Amino acid sequence: TQLLEQSPQFLSIQEGENLTVYCNSSSVFSSLQWYRQEPGEGPVLLVTVVTGGEVKKLKRLTFQFGDARKDSSLHITAAQPGDTGLYLCAGAFVNTGTASKLTFGTGTRLQVTL
């Protein structure tokens, strides 16, 4: 079983603070995705990264894919209460032979308070 570890598991911060969430594996990804899931809802895709070293920005969110395509990070600048939710990374591993099989991380639960 290929594991995808996320850290930290829980994060409680105040509005305006910055934070970084990490996603790590010992195997190489063909692509990696970040999702946000709110209570009672399914995960919603934020971004897909495919190239080693790739950086993508989505407003205050910055996503980085490691050079070796084994890790990724999500950085949020000036967090707002609306950023509260469960952040999941999900990777398609090269050795599964298919981009359709996603392995999800355990998630990082973020709470942003006023």
Place this chain on the structure above:
Amino acid sequence: EAGVVQSPRYKIIEKKQPVAFWCNPISGHNTLYWYRQNLGQGPELLIRYENEEAVDDSQLPKDRFSAERLKGVDSTLKIQPAELGDSAVYLCASSSGPGQTQYFGPGTRLLVL
């Protein structure tokens, strides 16, 4: 455009009872996925369909779980009999094809007592 629809949203049953979940994917999406999400965990794939064919069911506990997608559109996932450890959120997702973006439904939250 409507998203992925799942029903019921919540289900409470006693152990050893059967239960079924229904999913209607986004119109035109040929690929359909069923995931199970335990509390505090990420989703785990149970089965993936390409049209009506189950192309990956390696993670489906076949002794008690079954799924079908007879006409390549709607799908049902059944558990018979349910066990306490089956309590989880069951998510359905669809995509326009293999490797394309997966869109998730809101899930069915199952509690087995």
